[in-house]
Amino acid sequence: MTTRTASARYDGLGRDGKGHITSQSGVLDETPYGFGTRFGDEKGTNPEELVAAAHASCFTMALAFALAGAGHEDGKLETTAKVTLDKDGAGFKVTRSDLTLTASVPGIEPAEFEKIAAEAKANCPISKLLTAEITLTHTLD
Numbered sequence: 001m002t003t004r005t006a007s008a009r010y011d012g013l014g015r016d017g018k019g020h021i022t023s024q025s026g027v028l029d030e031t032p033y034g035f036g037t038r039f040g041d042e043k044g045t046n047p048e049e050l051v052a053a054a055h056a057s058c059f060t061m062a063l064a065f066a067l068a069g070a071g072h073e074d075g076k077l078e079t080t081a082k083v084t085l086d087k088d089g090a091g092f093k094v095t096r097s098d099l100t101l102t103a104s105v106p107g108i109e110p111a112e113f114e115k116i117a118a119e120a121k122a123n124c125p126i127s128k129l130l131t132a133e134i135t136l137t138h139t140l141d
Helices: 035-039 047-069 110-123 125-129
Strands: 006-011 018-023 031-033 076-088 091-104
Touching (some): 031 035, 047 076, 047 091, 047 110, 047 125, 091 110
Antiparallel strands (some): 006 018, 018 031
């Protein structure tokens, strides 16, 4: 089993607060996020962008492995995920993740490719995460 971690810190509250994200690998290291990166054009990241990156990369890797498992030896896959954040009452909700795939797999029949791609979409761990149970443990200082 593999466990990966990331942490987020938010200094201040609301629109005036500034957040920073750090990942276990160090790829994200005090990377800024906040109101301006989520709803504006400030430099930094935001949760929806990170979910989109996770979903695009997870699906693409799952598809690459599924195609290899089906005996295909060469190809190129490029996926864009567009994650939508919509108003939900007084808050917001991620309502969808739209995957757009461009692929080149020599020798594959379209029906076989469609079947393998649909299975990869349904079975990649991030697709499953988007419908998973979420738990919370907290401490208040």
